[in-house]
Amino acid sequence: MGDLFRPKSFAGIFGAAPSVALATLTLTIAQKGPQYAGIEARSMILGAVALGIYSMAVMWTLMRGRLRTPVVTLAWTALWLAASFALAFAFLRPLR
Amino acid sequence: MTISANSSGLRQMRWHELLARFMFGGAMTVIAGLIAQRFGPVIGGLFLAFPAIFPASATLIDKHEIQKKQREGVPPQLRGRHAAGADAMGTALGSIGLAIFAAVVWLVLPSAPAWLALTAALLAWAVGAVTAWAIWKKRLWRFLQPSR
Numbered sequence: 001m002g003d004l005f006r007p008k009s010f011a012g013i014f015g016a017a018p019s020v021a022l023a024t025l026t027l028t029i030a031q032k033g034p035q036y037a038g039i040e041a042r043s044m045i046l047g048a049v050a051l052g053i054y055s056m057a058v059m060w061t062l063m064r065g066r067l068r069t070p071v072v073t074l075a076w077t078a079l080w081l082a083a084s085f086a087l088a089f090a091f092l093r094p095l096r
Numbered sequence: 097m098t099i100s101a102n103s104s105g106l107r108q109m110r111w112h113e114l115l116a117r118f119m120f121g122g123a124m125t126v127i128a129g130l131i132a133q134r135f136g137p138v139i140g141g142l143f144l145a146f147p148a149i150f151p152a153s154a155t156l157i158d159k160h161e162i163q164k165k166q167r168e169g170v171p172p173q174l175r176g177r178h179a180a181g182a183d184a185m186g187t188a189l190g191s192i193g194l195a196i197f198a199a200v201v202w203l204v205l206p207s208a209p210a211w212l213a214l215t216a217a218l219l220a221w222a223v224g225a226v227t228a229w230a231i232w233k234k235r236l237w238r239f240l241q242p243s244r
Contacts, residue, residue: 006100008157008179009233012186013225015153016194021144022214023125025201028132029210036137038205043141044198048191051145055188058154062181069158069180073151084142092138 016051046091050084113156117149124148145194150187154180189232193225 005011021044028037054076061072124146132140158176165175200217208216 004101008182009186009189010099010229012183012188013190013193013229015147015150015183015187016145016190016225018144018194018197018218018221020121020124020128020146020148021194021197022218023121024128024144025214026210027125027129028137029205034205034210034213037210038202039137040132040141040144041198041201041205043138044144045195045202047142047145048195048198050142051147051194052188052191054147055150055184055191058150059181059184059188062154062177062184069177070151070155073147073154073180073184077147077151080147084145088138088142 012055015055016048043088043092046087047084049087050080053083054080113152116152120149120152141198144198145191147187150184154183157183185232186229189228190225192228193221193223196224197221 005014025037025040028040057076057079058073061067061076062069065072067075124143128140128143128146131143158180161179162176197217197220200220201213204213204216
């Protein structure tokens with residue numbers, strides 16, 4: 001879908017399409033029930049916030065830096081990990 | 097700028113590039129399941145929003161944009177990286193929709209059939225992501241005005 005649309009910024013919203021989430025949640029609901037999948041979905045909210053932070057960092061680096069796209073997109077996944085775990089530690093620890 | 101669909105982008109794509117994206121997506125589905133099994137649903141759920149396919153997509157956009165400019169006889173310079181950067185901006189806006197998707201699943205799933213919760217969440221993602229993009233473009237008023 002992302003290759004079909006113009007402008008590129010609009011096509012980019014498909015980079016955050018819940019394709020993996022839909023497949024995983026469907027399997028989880030079938031195997032472990034809706035309560036378990038609900039807990040995963042609650043964590044996914046924070047994962048999505050981390051994805052927003054990651055994407056902004058990638059955008060900023062590609063627009064201003066001189067590094068190649070695969071290097072930038074892979075290197076910043078460390079930021080996604082750091083941001084998602086920090087958010088989970090801050091917001092989800094008291095709810096466990 | 098208006099939204100348009102152009103099949104030339106699809107024609108530019110090679111079958112192995114499509115296969116790579118499917119493989120990344122499939123691998124991430126398995127990995128997310130394994131992480132949830134090992135560390136529980138709280139940590140496993142985070143990985144449902146992991147940027148698994150994005151690095152491959154952005155790299156392909158960069159490559160295709162450079163090839164397109166070379167075919168047109170225009171020096172590509174920074175065009176490939178800037179196109180990938182614009183794609184990343186769209187993904188940042190789409191992540192707002194992804195957070196809404198997750199919130200809808202979390203809130204609706206305990207009290208509704210799974211198919212209904214997931215369908216409602218998917219619609220919420222589409223509306224949320226497109227609305228975020230439209231607001232960012234400051235063109236929301238155009239969508240609301242009646243067409244002449």
